Amino acid sequence: MSKASPDKRPNAERVTLTPGDWEQAALELIADQGLSALGVEPLARRLGITKGSFYWHFSGRDDLLERALARWENQDRYHLQQSLTSGSRPAERLAEFVWRTSRQTLTHRIYVALCAMPNDERIGPVIKRVTARRIKYLTAAFAELGLSPESAGHRANLVYSSYVGYLHLQAQGLVPDKDDPAFEHYVGHVIETLVDLDHPSPSSDEA
Numbered sequence: 001m002s003k004a005s006p007d008k009r010p011n012a013e014r015v016t017l018t019p020g021d022w023e024q025a026a027l028e029l030i031a032d033q034g035l036s037a038l039g040v041e042p043l044a045r046r047l048g049i050t051k052g053s054f055y056w057h058f059s060g061r062d063d064l065l066e067r068a069l070a071r072w073e074n075q076d077r078y079h080l081q082q083s084l085t086s087g088s089r090p091a092e093r094l095a096e097f098v099w100r101t102s103r104q105t106l107t108h109r110i111y112v113a114l115c116a117m118p119n120d121e122r123i124g125p126v127i128k129r130v131t132a133r134r135i136k137y138l139t140a141a142f143a144e145l146g147l148s149p150e151s152a153g154h155r156a157n158l159v160y161s162s163y164v165g166y167l168h169l170q171a172q173g174l175v176p177d178k179d180d181p182a183f184e185h186y187v188g189h190v191i192e193t194l195v196d197l198d199h200p201s202p203s204s205d206e207a
Contacts, residue, residue, distance in 0.1 A: 023067050109171075
């Protein structure tokens with residue numbers, strides 16, 4: 001009797017913890033502590049489960065990392081697609097992008113952590129694809145508002161640069177986060193300056 005329980009434990013853990021659970025936990029660990037913290041043992045401790053159960057689903061750390069990154073990229077692609085098909089006007093989609101990306105949510109913290117390793121052969125291609133896809137989305141929205149292709153691309157790059165820069169400053173505690181009263185004022189200023197074409201910045205098309 002005493003031997004039966006330990007022998008059955010890995011099977012029970014295999015049933016209760018899916019590959020997706022491990023992938024999501026890996027992404028959360030990356031967001032909290034950076035890519036260097038990702039390992040089988042610390043992740044198992046974080047999940048409160050045995051290290052051995054990990055190998056029911058993954059061949060090793062690199063396999064987990066590859067699948068976790070694919071999970072994050074697919075989620076990002078899905079949310080962008082949902083925004084594109086929402087039926088809202090382009091100005092509303094752009095304003096929502098600024099509001100959504102100014103918050104330190106999990107996906108944005110993952111992005112900041114991954115950006116710290118742009119030359120990693122596993123990380124670099126993912127970051128480039130995600131970034132290019134997001135900028136393409138912004139460019140299309142600005143083009144819908146009547147900007148020329150060139151100006152739409154410039155404005156998209158400017159908005160995206162604002163997003164990336166703000167995330168890095170937030171991570172250092174140098175700018176207000178979503179719970180600070182000054183946060184809404186900042187986001188409103190960004191939208192008025194970079195998105196509201198009734199108040200064009202110098203980079204926009206001249207009338």
